[in-house]
Amino acid sequence: MEFRTLGRTGWRVSAISVGTEYLLGVPQEQATRVIHEALDRGVNYFDVFWAQPEFRDAMGAAFRRRRHEAMLAGHLGATVDANGQGSRTRDPEEARRYIEDFLRRYHTDYIDVLHLHNIDPQEDYDRVMQGGLLDLALKYKEEGVARAIGLSGHTVSTALQAVESGHIDVLMFPINMAGHAIPGKRQLLEACARHNVGLVAMKPYAGGTLLMRERTITVENFRAGGGEVTLEKTLPITPVQCLAYILAQPGVSTLVPGVKDLEELAASQAYWQASEAEKDYSEVLASFQKYNEGECVYCNHCLPCPSVIDIGQVNRLLDLAADRLDDDVRAAYDALEANAEDCIQCGSCEERCPFGVAVIERMERAAELFAR
Numbered sequence: 573m574e575f576r577t578l579g580r581t582g583w584r585v586s587a588i589s590v591g592t593e594y595l596l597g598v599p600q601e602q603a604t605r606v607i608h609e610a611l612d613r614g615v616n617y618f619d620v621f622w623a624q625p626e627f628r629d630a631m632g633a634a635f636r637r638r639r640h641e642a643m644l645a646g647h648l649g650a651t652v653d654a655n656g657q658g659s660r661t662r663d664p665e666e667a668r669r670y671i672e673d674f675l676r677r678y679h680t681d682y683i684d685v686l687h688l689h690n691i692d693p694q695e696d697y698d699r700v701m702q703g704g705l706l707d708l709a710l711k712y713k714e715e716g717v718a719r720a721i722g723l724s725g726h727t728v729s730t731a732l733q734a735v736e737s738g739h740i741d742v743l744m745f746p747i748n749m750a751g752h753a754i755p756g757k758r759q760l761l762e763a764c765a766r767h768n769v770g771l772v773a774m775k776p777y778a779g780g781t782l783l784m785r786e787r788t789i790t791v792e793n794f795r796a797g798g799g800e801v802t803l804e805k806t807l808p809i810t811p812v813q814c815l816a817y818i819l820a821q822p823g824v825s826t827l828v829p830g831v832k833d834l835e836e837l838a839a840s841q842a843y844w845q846a847s848e849a850e851k852d853y854s855e856v857l858a859s860f861q862k863y864n865e866g867e868c869v870y871c872n873h874c875l876p877c878p879s880v881i882d883i884g885q886v887n888r889l890l891d892l893a894a895d896r897l898d899d900d901v902r903a904a905y906d907a908l909e910a911n912a913e914d915c916i917q918c919g920s921c922e923e924r925c926p927f928g929v930a931v932i933e934r935m936e937r938a939a940e941l942f943a944r
């Protein structure tokens with residue numbers, strides 16, 4: 573297991589964590605087995621957004637006696653409607669009751685990350701952030717009930733405002749290959765890194781559609797203008813490729829694939845045993861033709877480099893440093909075994925890159941930017 577820093581919280585979180593949404597309704601024994609196996613494998617971050625009492629009781633039982641090994645991400649504003657379905661509220665009093673219910677059913681007195689739940693349209697963002705649920709979240713943080721404040725959503729524009737507001741420590745946002753070219757997404761990820769906001773990637777398989785056999789798949793295009801996008805699948809896609817793509821993106825602290833049983837948990841954790849060839853997602857992404865020509869996707873399909881430069885990593889650090897070269901980015905660059913100055917301009921990487929990246933020119937820029 574690899575551990576990464578969750579933004580300004582400074583906590584070290586498992587890079588591949590667990591989403592629990594598919595554990596809703598499974599037998600208690602199964603839920604407990606999945607949680608315990610995940611903890612045994614080193615997973616220490618769990619997103620637990622459902623507010624249904626039976627789910628909370630099941631999770632409470634699963635984490636009992638092992639609560640101290642886990643960081644739990646609960647959601648402020650998650651509720652249950654009259655039909656017992658998951659719902660949401662913006663009423664602070666109702667949200668408060670559900671948090672008290674959370675603490676009771678999880679046998680705990682704190683929530684590690686308290687996400688402002690599922691915020692997308694501008695009006696909703698304004699309502700929550702201007703004296704609404706945000707005030708309640710801040711109060712919980714002051715009292716120690718919440719250790720950190722997060723926000724979950726699917727819309728680039730409002731997520732970016734949250735990141736830049738200074739109020740949130742963590743952002744939970746969909747990141748997957750199907751949404752690679754969403755306008756503004758790249759800037760959002762870089763903003764998380766710049767503002768030291770931990771980034772939790774949800775929907776790693778685009779709700780399962782990336783793994784489906786169908787040749788043509790329609791996936792939600794998140795909400796950067798809304799709508800859906802149809803992708804032509806010419807190649808099978810594996811969970812390992814989906815996760816490798818996300819872990820290569822700037823700013824990502826952890827990702828939370830939903831798992832319903834031990835098999836699905838093993839499939840996500842299989843990443844740690846996968847070879848570099850199995851992780852290579854470049855052909856899949858290139859086949860979607862939903863990328864910006866000339867923009868690096870950090871896949872390292874262009875390796876090997878005779879100067880042993882980690883080209884994807886140098887490009888990622890160059891992009892992060894474009895706005896501001898801070899100490900963390902410099903430290904990451906300085907730690908590289910070989911850097912942009914070692915480029916001998918052989919050009920072999922450019923021949924192998926499926927995305928038309930001008931690597932030599934970028935290495936020159938990186939060498940100049942990071943020069944001491």
Ligand code: SF4
Pocket residue numbers: 854867868869870871872873874875883884887921924925926927928929931
């Ligand atoms: S230069 Fe091309 S092949 Fe190399 S990491 Fe970037 S996108 Fe991938």
Ligand code: SF4
Pocket residue numbers: 876877878879880881883914915916917918919920921922931932935
């Ligand atoms: S052009 Fe530079 S970065 Fe690319 S493979 Fe050759 S030495 Fe490595």
